[in-house]
Amino acid sequence: MKTINVAIVGYGVVGNGVAKILEEKRELIRKKSNVDINLKKVFTRNWNKKFPYEIDKSKRVNSIDDILNDEDIDIIVEVVGGIEFPYKLMMEAINKNKNIVTANKALLAEKGKEIFKEAEKKNIRIGFEAAVAGGIPIIKALREGLIANNINKIYGILNGTTNYILTSMYKEGKDFKTALSEAQKEGYAEADPTLDINGTDAAHKIAILSSLAFGGYVDFSKIYKEGIENIDILDIELGKELGYILKLLAIGKAHGEEVEIRVNPTFLPANHPLSKVDGVFNAVMVEGDSVGETMFYGKGAGSLPTASAVVSDIVDIAKSISLNIGREIEITSLNWQHKDLNLTKVKDFFTRYYVRFTVPDITGILAKVATIFAKYNISIAAVIQKEKVLQKYQKNDEKIVPLVILTHTASENSIQKAIKEIEENNLTREKTVLIRVEDEDR
């Protein structure tokens, strides 16, 4: 049995988990996979602290070159995070003929094109199962398990922090700020949670999934994204009355030659499988033309769940090294058809909408709003008109109430125009709230 040598770069949350699994499960992995994996070296910038998993001093190195120049090292695990340092590291590693396993979705979403191009030239494999949805083997499912499918749609809950916050808003009626600060206290949100909250993290992940699902490179900078920072608990409650649950969904849908990719707060029917995904759990729904609907559910983050995915990549690559095969065995990389995907423009999104107008409580408002919707050919599925006075918007003696319209499928363009016209006609008193709805027309 051949021994494959691995080095870890970055010794934080994920790095510690990977080291622990590789050392404690060396025998289990040998039994299951017929390869022997030896953790040879670990690099981080500061060894002067305590680690959750203490690695033997003999394996600690203080220079990245100690790894890059070690000819025995077959696989480098990049779990540093960030962009510049790991980008440079990967390019060097590829040029030294080292295979790579990474959990870095930001890097792959933003620089994946260059990295995979280089890797292809050198016949180098890059494993990135851990970059999306932590321990859930969704990358493998897309590349291998569902290979017989054209994927029509892939969507899911890809960020645990925001799902934790939305779950506590929904279940406990907390407002966004309270829910966020509690999530931070519990360790489910970082001190600076910006990239989670504003949808960037989920956008990185759906960029990667869409590349695999639809067969081309996604220009991350063009992905439409909206975070949860402005979600009003009022809309969660009104949505509940319509049978909906609010989730931050990352969505990729094929429309002929175009792909609609977006991250936005989304209303889902309460009986949708993704609606039951609570707290920090992640789940990805894949619709394939052969298999139909499938869902993959599990922990999207955390030391050992993420390391579980990293190690599965290490084993896959180790097997191909020990069998002397290169990346031929790798089905698809991020640019597998060597083309760029065309992203659907926002104005061409085509979905259902929840629109909440903040209107004065006077007769005739609904008629006026409905008339403008009709003008833009937007068909209305349901209306909630409430007695409920919105105290916080009260300015003079005009009573302010919410008016919610749930539409059938419509184009974003028409909706935006209708809202604009309604606002310009002075029918509303606050900015209109628009939330996309993932539900079939009935």
Place this chain on the structure above:
Amino acid sequence: MKTINVAIVGYGVVGNGVAKILEEKRELIRKKSNVDINLKKVFTRNWNKKFPYEIDKSKRVNSIDDILNDEDIDIIVEVVGGIEFPYKLMMEAINKNKNIVTANKALLAEKGKEIFKEAEKKNIRIGFEAAVAGGIPIIKALREGLIANNINKIYGILNGTTNYILTSMYKEGKDFKTALSEAQKEGYAEADPTLDINGTDAAHKIAILSSLAFGGYVDFSKIYKEGIENIDILDIELGKELGYILKLLAIGKAHGEEVEIRVNPTFLPANHPLSKVDGVFNAVMVEGDSVGETMFYGKGAGSLPTASAVVSDIVDIAKSISLNIGREIEITSLNWQHKDLNLTKVKDFFTRYYVRFTVPDITGILAKVATIFAKYNISIAAVIQKEKVLQKYQKNDEKIVPLVILTHTASENSIQKAIKEIEENNLTREKTVLIRVEDEDR
């Protein structure tokens, strides 16, 4: 690019789906996997009928030897069903150095040991993704995606027919017979549904999953199984009051050197991820020591979903053939540690129980029942004592009512003894109903 030749044996529901995918998606598969797969021959016993996917006459053969003796054929797809014929076929195929892909769970559960032994000798691969949970790539997840895990527990809804029936009993209050005959009308239950209804089909599947998860061969004949044929709608309703949903679960749990494997109707908390799996859908929950809880959900049967799994196996094997590697790349077969798993005896099951006694409505019954439970050290978590008179059990002027006891975790042995003693003390009027509960003690 090498062309790999495939033959299909058996041209029914699954066979038609496989042919359709292989022919219509040849180009897609080539792009994604770098192998070219050619469907060369199809064998079935009767070509004189219409098929959902008509295969070209030139590919139809009338003798299995036409396939076995064709040196160009690399992979045989067995989708005949049954035991004897496919067993003989596989043994011959192995000896002719042909790799095999099968959807036949019955065969693998009952004869897998012999088949895999032979396959190992000859360095032949056997793909069986389609044998469990149809299109859901759960076999690959266990073998590869979750390789860094010791699996503690694997359980799920593995039979669509029974799940369809239980869903309509739960949601529409139908009794078993009505629900079954409707399922038959809708095409969700076969004319002879015995093997689905009595748990045999789910037992075949959990035998296969447990082999992979726990690393040893499972003697199928020793698996404890109970079907849904005797489920009374009354228990579904009483369970609902306790917050439970009834599912036919197939369960494998590791207890040190033993594995508890069973198929039985099971109460699950309504908020458990498996409780939301309705109708013909399947789902498998896997608990790994690194990854935590993961769930895989999708269609467990049907022509194209099942074929999707068959084709993913074909592609995997085709890749290894084209790279000139044998089964070394295959992580685990059904007997991967070449040992037999020790199954926990029924009397040693250790779980929570729902017990419904049918008792006369007189004072003191609960006290007596509770006393006997206490004697056997069974701790009671909840009681439902109902005014509701069970007309159908009424014989004289004694009023008959249900008395439900939900226990904390207890051994099957104690429960059985307690029930026996209660029945022997003439406290009950009908056979006591016992349903195992998959829920944490609180």
